[in-house]
Amino acid sequence: MTTLEVRNLVKQFHGSERSAVNDISFELSEDEILALVGPSGCGKTTTLRLIAGLERPDSGLIRLNDRVVASDSIFVPPEQRGVGMVFQDHALFPHLTVFENVAFGLRGRKPDEIRTIVGEMLHLVGLLPLSKRYPHALSGGERQRVALARALAPRPILLLMDEPFSSLDADLRTEVREHVRGILKSMRATVVFVTHDQDEALFMGDRLAVLNKGELEQIGTPEEIFHESNTRFVAKFMGDSDFLRGRVTPNGIQTEIGLLNQLVDLPAGTSVEIALRADDIDFEIDGSGNSLIVARFFRGAFNLYRLRLNSGQILHAFTDHTKILPVGARVQARVSAEHPLTVFS
Amino acid sequence: MEITRANQFSLQRLRTYPISPRLAIAAGLVALFVAVPLVYIFIRALGAEPEAWQRLLQTRIWKLLSNTLLLAAAVTSGALVTGISMAWLTERTDLPGRKIFRWMLAMPLAVPAYIGGIVHLALLRPRGGVIPQFLESLFGQPVPTPSPLGFWGAAFILTLFMYPYVYLLSGAAFRTLHASLEEAARVFGRTPMQTLFQVTLPALRPGLTAGALLVALDILAEYGTVALLRYETFSSAIFVQLSGRYDRSAASILSGILVALSILILWGELRLQGQARFTQMESNWRPAPLVALGKWRIPALLLVLGVVSASLLVPFTVLLIWSIQAFLDPQTMATLFRTGSQGFGSYVWNSLWSSGAAAVIAVMLSLPVALLAVRYPSRFSRFISRLCQVGYAIPGVVIALSLVLLVNRALPFLYATPFVVVIAYVLRHMPQAVRASESALNQLSPSLEEASRTLGRTSLQTLIQVTMPLILPGLLAGGSLVFLTSLKELPATLLLRPAGFDTLAVRVWVWAGEGFYFQAAPAALLLVLVSALPLSFLLRREQIFK
Known part of the structure; x- marks a missing residue:
């Protein structure tokens, strides 16, 4: 069943030349987590706020559980939409205790019921012992979980999360996101999750929507997005791809570092670009090789080498951490990938 | 523009959330209430008979203008020099007792300048002053002493009671300015x-x-x-x-003319306000290292003591x-504590309720204006917010004049009631x-209000349950300021009060x-003490007193 439908959404801010959100459409089914990912200014947060009702769209339609909440003629205010939201700064009410924060969205229910629900939610996020504390006496990770419990307590149709982990320290972030994904899945929550971090998007999302300059570049499963990027932007943003020029021949694609044995549905002679990630390239020392090592970055478990081909083209390649070669050495590079590569014409 | 530039949260995203018409109308009405007396003064000024203009232009205006501007320039420079040097000495040097001096240097804000003037005049008056008399009895002949009357006297007294404004600003700035800025200068070779x-x-x-x-x-x-020191300015x-x-x-x-002049200054002040961003405390803030005064310790201490004595200790002691x-003299006591509306109690009560009512009303009226300006920044909301700050540029005497004329014409039933005083x-x-x-x-992140909306509260419920x-604490601070300054307000009270409505300020x-x-003296002392309460609440909120 479709929980959220967004159709042709457009939003332009006053005084800005280009639309923050430009004709975005997507759908979200029940129990699904959609990660909206893109660089800052791509319109992901604006999309989220439009869904929440915190911004009014210029045009387009938003439907929640078959109820139109925003269109040219309708605008349902946020308090009547039944969505929950976790804010980037958590936005816990500093004048209320943890218990009161979580109970804030449960107004109008019986006191017993409120106590039960809040207790369940706090138990779920593991904060039951802290229910009498005030937000300032909590750690960053605890605040994060209170914000989640508060947003989930009224059982929203849809949960919106705006960069919820960005205020946490890096070491805490991976731990918390695993915990949070577990909670969301156990609650069978339908979630739109905004992040600028590709790893986080790949981890959190059942599906990913990649946004760029207000437009939706691609939507799909993490695997589709990563391996079958539709556009150069997606390939670049999601996996730090390099783009190697080549020419289509009847046997494959001829490139500077050899023939790529991959058939494409393009007439011979077309010039194309192949998206290559660092794990798609291999190289070995060769005095008359086709490229030069310009830099090495030690990444702990592996080495990342930057290679310059004779044409000036830059490629990156991983080797394992024990293989250390000097900068300036000439090497022979080749495509080592055993899966089909993404080709852009 | 400047005001919203300082507004860190609304800058993140220019919100286009539909502006509430109720809020816009409320703020507009407040602005109208403020604008009417202002506009009315200009109408009356321009509508005055040409002969009156001519007479004034030929005789009075130029002298008044130069007197007023000269005094303003002298006191402003005096307050700047005194305020900044006191702040630097107490914040950035190893001055002995600087923690106590920090408080004592701010407390003159509780002493109305005219009360300080009364004390200094009684002490220094050329004939009959306490000090000249004492010196005469000591030496057997009159000894020339500096007179507190005239330009220099007025400039001196006003500087003594105005410098705390600059002192507080610069103290907070010295305290919060990022130490690395100064460290960078030192590394680049500056002493x-x-x-x-x-x-x-x-x-x-x-x-x-x-x-x-x-x-x-x-x-x-x-x-x-x-007026006390017989130096004529526009106001007097x-x-x-x-x-x-x-x-x-x-x-x-x-x-x-006076208001036109003031508005010019206020316009400059409003433009500068937005650029004044030094009070930003960053999380990695650390105090700047103190400068060792060395052999200058004693002179510096004497200087600070001199300022504190002249502006606080001497007035307070003399009043005491x-x-x-007064308490030892039965006749004075009898005059002070007459029964009925003429007694001391009624002066206190009148002072408290009129200033208190003004504080409550001013804060309530400021709310829609502030909400509009901060949460819905636009040309319109900026205009409203600035219009509501025009009171800074309307001196008490001018407000009194405007209200006398307006109330007489439009609301005669209010004439000669204490409510006109409160309105002023x-x-x-x-x-x-x-x-x-x-x-x-x-300072309140809009995401708190947005969280409340997504949790099912309407905008009005959000205002009452979350924002307010x-x-x-901020509203209380604003109210305290209004209360404090209303308590001291002299000319508007003198001109507008109905017969028998005496406040402490008026009686003093x-x-x-x-x-x-x-x-x-007892009334003056009480006025100072009552002012000191909201003042110390305000000072405790300031960084330099933490």
């Missing part, structure tokens, strides 16, 4: 003194200039001190036209001694409430003017 003049002070300039312009506005509005001239000669068209013309003498306080002091409310709202409880002024210093 501590060069750093102060080439880096620190220039970095603080917009904020300090804004503070100085507020002092200048206060001087344009000052009536009590200049208007007062005389209104109370003595009762020449309303001359008063209107002078008021029009006079009060004790609200008009004059609302800018402080507007600024306090705006700054409180600016969280900005309450009248009794001291008749020479009954002992009788005036």
Whole structure:
């Protein structure tokens, strides 16, 4: 069943030349987590706020559980939409205790019921012992979980999360996101999750929507997005791809570092670009090789080498951490990938 | 533009959330309430008979203009030099006792300048002053002493009671300015003194200039001190036209010019406000290292002691001694504690309720204006917010004139009631409430309000359940400021009060003017003590007193 439908959404801010959100459409089914990912200014947060009702769209339609909440003629205010939201700064009410924060969205229910629900939610996020504390006496990770419990307590149709982990320290972030994904899945929550971090998007999302300059570049499963990027932007943003020029021949694609044995549905002679990630390239020392090592970055478990081909083209390649070669050495590079590569014409 | 530039949260995203018409109308009505007396003064000034204009232009205006501007310039520079040097000594050096001095240097804000003037005049008056008399009896002949009368006297007294504004601003700035800025200057080879003049002070300039312009506005509005020390400015001239000669068209013309001048200064101040961003405390803030005064410790200590004595200790001690003498004298006691509406209790009560009512009304009126300006930044909301700060530029005498004329014409049933006095306080002091409310709202992340909306509260419920409880301390601070300044307000009270409506400020002024210093002292002392309460609440909120 479709929980959220967004159709042709457009939003332009006053005084800005280009639309923050430009004709975005997507759908979200029940129990699904959609990660909206893109660089800052791509319109992901604006999309989220439009869904929440915190911004009014210029045009387009938003439907929640078959109820139109925003269109040219309708605008349902946020308090009547039944969505929950976790804010980037958590936005816990500093004048209320943890218990009161979580109970804030449960107004109008019986006191017993409120106590039960809040207790369940706090138990779920593991904060039951802290229910009498005030937000300032909590750690960053605890605040994060209170914000989640508060947003989930009224059982929203849809949960919106705006960069919820960005205020946490890096070491805490991976731990918390695993915990949070577990909670969301156990609650069978339908979630739109905004992040600028590709790893986080790949981890959190059942599906990913990649946004760029207000437009939706691609939507799909993490695997589709990563391996079958539709556009150069997606390939670049999601996996730090390099783009190697080549020419289509009847046997494959001829490139500077050899023939790529991959058939494409393009007439011979077309010039194309192949998206290559660092794990798609291999190289070995060769005095008359086709490229030069310009830099090495030690990444702990592996080495990342930057290679310059004779044409000036830059490629990156991983080797394992024990293989250390000097900068300036000439090497022979080749495509080592055993899966089909993404080709852009 | 400048005001919203300081507004960190609304900058993140220009919100286009539909502006609430209720809020816009409420803010618009407040602005209208503020604008009417202002516009009316200009109408009356321009509508005055040409002969009146000609007469004034030929005789009075130029002298008044030069007198007023000269005094404003002198006091502003005096307050800047005193305020900045006191702040630097207490914040950035190893001055002994600097923690206590920090408080004592701010406390003169609780002493109305005219009360300080009364004390210094009684001490130093050329004939009959306490000090000249003492010296004469000591040496057997008159010894020349500096006179507190005239330009230099007025400049001296006003500087003594105005410098705390600059002192507080620069103290907070010295405290919060990022230490790394000065460390960078030191690394690039500047001495501590060069750093102060080439880096620190220039970095603080917009904020300090804004503070100085507020002092200048206060001087344009000052009536009590200049009248007491017989130095004629626009304000005192208007007062005389209104109370003595009762020449309303001359008063209107002078008021029009004075307000035009003030608005010019206020405009500059408003432009600078937005640039004054030094009070930003960053999380990695650390205090700057103290400068060792070395052999300058004693002179510096004497300097600070001198300022504290002249502006706080001497006035307080003298008032205390006079009060004790008053209590020891049965006749004075009898006059003080007459029963009925003429007694001491009624002065206190009148002071408290009129200033308290003004504070509550001003804060309530400031709320819609601040909400509109902070949460829905636009040309319109900026205009409304600035219009509501115009009270800074309307001196008490001018507000009194405008209200006398307006109330007579439009609301005669209000004429000669204490409510007109309260309205005058609200008009004059609302800018402080507007600024306090705006700054409180600016510190409140809009995401808290948005969270409340997504959790099922309407905008009005959000205002009451989330916004109001969280900005309450800021609103209290604004209210305290309005209360404090209303308590001190002299000219508007004198001109607008109905017969028999005496406040502490009025009684001090009248009794001291008749020479009954002992009788005036308890009222003056109480006024200072009552002002000290909201003041210490305000100071505790400031960074430098933490």
